[in-house]
Amino acid sequence: SQTIHQWPATLVQPVGSPLSLECTVEGTSNPNLYWYRQAAGRGLQLLFYSVGIGQISSEVPQNLSASRPQDRQFILSSKKLLLSDSGFYLCAWSVSGAETQYFGPGTRLLVL
């Protein structure tokens, strides 16, 4: 069966510091991968999605970037965090071409 992992679970970072959040999927090949952010009390905002290694689409202009160095690995990064980057970051995967997305446990990021 497929599983999706995210780490770390919680992160507190100072403004201006770099960020790297990692997501890996097991038990499937060539998945579509997604990064979402959820602000407190809000819905999910799609940040990036990827349909293959090295293929990244950005949905909103922002301080973040994403990379997919391996088929089942998706990384969210920033060179310098802003206060507004605080939130709950969720990684998700889907079978290529399918609609249902499955979410990882999330990373709660607090930028101080």
Add this chain to the structure above:
Amino acid sequence: EDKVVQSPLSLVVHEGDTVTLNCSYEVTNFRSLLWYKQEKKAPTFLFMLTSSGIEKKSGRLSSILDKKELFSILNITATQTGDSAIYLCAVHTGTASKLTFGTGTRLQVTL
């Protein structure tokens, strides 16, 4: 711009009550509508609806889609405290499997 609107934003009910959560949408290239339940962390998948008028059911939860009026409802009967969560509605618009989410309905079930 694709839009998904959920109502109410929050709801408090007593255990045993029946609740109806609403989701309306305005999107291009509609393919399907999905419901998720989010407790503390990851949203978990509940239903996917693609055809109007066909009810999907799982235990005390059921959902139906109206593609003419562009909305869906999620019903929960005989609510339990374990139903307390944020319920998210999302619409798949056929572009690289992207989902557009609503802001969610926060449901609290009290004893």
